[in-house]
Amino acid sequence: MRRPILTGSKTTNPATNGSGARQCISWIDQFVEHTDNLESAPIWRKWAAITTISATLEQKVWVETGGKLYPNLYVFLVGLAGGGKSRAIISSTRFIHEIPELHVGPTSPTMASLVDHLVEAKRTIINMPDPAVEYNSMYLVADELSAFMHEFDPGLVGGLTTFFDVVPYSQSRRTKDIKIKIARPNSIFFLARRPLT
Numbered sequence: 001m002r003r004p005i006l007t008g009s010k011t012t013n014p015a016t017n018g019s020g021a022r023q024c025i026s027w028i029d030q031f032v033e034h035t036d037n038l039e040s041a042p043i044w045r046k047w048a049a050i051t052t053i054s055a056t057l058e059q060k061v062w063v064e065t066g067g068k069l070y071p072n073l074y075v076f077l078v079g080l081a082g083g084g085k086s087r088a089i090i091s092s093t094r095f096i097h098e099i100p101e102l103h104v105g106p107t108s109p110t111m112a113s114l115v116d117h118l119v120e121a122k123r124t125i126i127n128m129p130d131p132a133v134e135y136n137s138m139y140l141v142a143d144e145l146s147a148f149m150h151e152f153d154p155g156l157v158g159g160l161t162t163f164f165d166v167v168p169y170s171q172s173r174r175t176k177d178i179k180i181k182i183a184r185p186n187s188i189f190f191l192a193r194r195p196l197t
Contacts, residue, residue: 027053035091040084044077048092048190051075055096055188058137059166060125072164074189085192086143092190093141105140105187107147111155115171118163118185135166135184145193163187 031049032042054071062068077085096102103121106113121138142148149156162169163185171180 031091035088038084038087038091040087040091041079044079044083044085044088045091047075047077048088051188051190052092052095055139055190056099056102058102058123059133059135059184059186068166070166070186072166072186072188074160074164075191077192078195079192080195089141089143089190089192096139096141103138105138107142108150109140109148109156111153111159114156114159115169115180115182118182118187119180135186136182137185138187140187140189140191142191145191148191160187160189 028046028049031052032045035045035048036042038045051073054073057071059070062070077088079085093104096104101123103117105117105121109117118136118138121136123135123137125133125135127133140148159169164187166184166186169180169182169185172178173180
């Protein structure tokens with residue numbers, strides 16, 4: 001039965017190793033419960049929820065582990081046809097499309113179009129008293145691998161690897177003297193596919 005997912009939390013005093021008294025103990029569990037009427041395995045719906053959170057966090061949240069570790073994910077749901085992989089992805093994507101200004105990339109990109117979309121996906125976060133933080137973040141979603149990449153594209157795979165690691169990316173094109181520099185690119189990638197038989 002579909003019910004609203006509780007997301008609010010109360011303002012609390014600052015504390016070490018603690019969190020506010022949340023109305024929703026686990027958004028992930030609430031998403032899985034919210035989508036229990038879908039013909040989709042709970043594990044797929046759980047990963048859909050995790051991917052949704054990752055996409056919304058972009059580079060606004062990180063963990064320090066000798067450097068900043070961002071919530072970047074490349075998630076593949078693998079299973080037999082008709083198992084509900086696409087339904088889990090569609091449910092996640094509905095939430096993503098409700099978020100204003102969150103950038104969703106092309107379903108079937110080339111490396112050039114992926115970079116162009118990522119350039120347009122620039123975000124700025126005010127970080128007082130420190131300087132503003134600028135980054136480029138994009139959510140990629142496809143319900144079938146062949147829709148995303150109909151044949152192996154080493155340039156696209158290499159680009160996705162670079163964007164996952166949030167390392168500076170630059171590119172120069174001879175046509176029209178285009179020079180692209182992205183200091184902090186990242187992408188979250190969510191895809192379903194059938195296993196090879």
